[in-house]
Amino acid sequence: MKGLVNTMSDSILIQNIRAVDQNQDRICDILLKDGIIAKIGSNLSDTADRIINGSGLTAMPGLFDMHVHFRDPGQTHKEDLHTGCAAALAGGVTGVLCMPNTTPAMDSPALVTDFLKRAEAEPVDVHQAGCLSVGLKGEQLADYNALKQAGVTALSDDGRPIPTTEMMEAALAKAKEAGLPVVSHCEDLAIIDGGIINKGAVSEELGVKGMDRLSEDSITERDLQCALKTGAQLHICHVSTRGSTDAVRKAKAAGGNVSCETAPHYFLLTDELLRKRDADYRMNPPLRTQDDVEAIKEGILDGTIDCIITDHAPHAAAEKADFLKAPNGVVGLETSLAATLTAFYHTGLLSLQDIVRLMCDAPRKLLHLPVCTLTEGAFADFILVNLNENWTVQPELLHSKSHNTVFKGMTFTGKVRKTIIHGQICFDADLNA
16 A cells, blocks of 8 residues: 555664654654664764654654544455554554454454454554443443453443443443443434434434434433442543533543543534535534534643544445435544644644644553653654645545545645654655655
8 A cells, every 4th residue: 555664674863853742842863773762862973774854844652543443353345454554554543442343343352362463463553442241232241351351451332322320330340340441432322313413403404313412411421420430430432512521521520530532523523514415424423513613622622631533434435325324434544633733733722742642642541551752762653744744635545445534625734754663664655755
């Protein structure tokens, strides 16, 4: 695939680069040897197998997306492990957490072990969430200890909520005992009742059934109360409404071990786009109103929202062709950093260090994984970004097997030029030229 490489240089010297992580923002040189950052400083005179002129570029830790769907196993006509990782590399994402709603669902140690074993062949740090309930059916809790032993990093029934308060409390208590965070998809299916876009003026104008925000808000509130009661670690998926954001803010103030995420489309776009009757603009939860967009931005700026993810959800073009019947979901791995830089960094709302916190450090910390830093002795896992490069999203150029992007035709500022993992250049945008 274009831009995907695996250079075997023993050493790389990157000169005159802006290096940004949570502890620094400076111009320096970075020397990579044997997969680690051997030296970082000014005017390094060391020789290297390859020298990169970093002028005009910024080095920052690789992103971690803690909410992706690689559709592997069972739905690999949409995406697979390799193409999902290719999309991640092109977007500067060096680590991911895959959701368990595969076919079959990730409710058994054997399935988890097989997937993670295959993932070892990919340069991306791939993690897997195990099912909260057997088969994602919400009837019987899965064996969390066995799933943890097989290698899962978190637990989720993403795509479906746990159906009752009692069962959610039991799941959280059991997850706490196993030492695993719960990643919760908050949606009342009875309220949704076949809705396909946000319930409001646009759904009424189009004459289609809407998805009431109460669906998200009510289950978010329920699950947060369960977390406060049990003391378990709870992470709320893809918040999209003012109500959900407010609920998380209150639960944090009450001392809950809770966190949440959102995706770029929820702080950049509204349901006005659905007037196009194009299923590429349909996802779950749906695009909401301008007031919700403002609430999501406020949540990011005040720290209520902990991290920015994509909910990367590929679907084949034929599946997305029918506006009314298409499955929900959009791809996002290759656009998330650019969208966030455009919305927050280039508007002066957030610093680059803030974006590192939201997209690199916080997801890893929430999953109890080590963060990536630009320090001597650390693994050389980082990306080189041209912060000022303008580019237009062209779906046909995406590395994902599916091209259902909500950002098609949009122009962003900020482009990943190289993705480096363990000292090897695994994606090089210059090869696309």
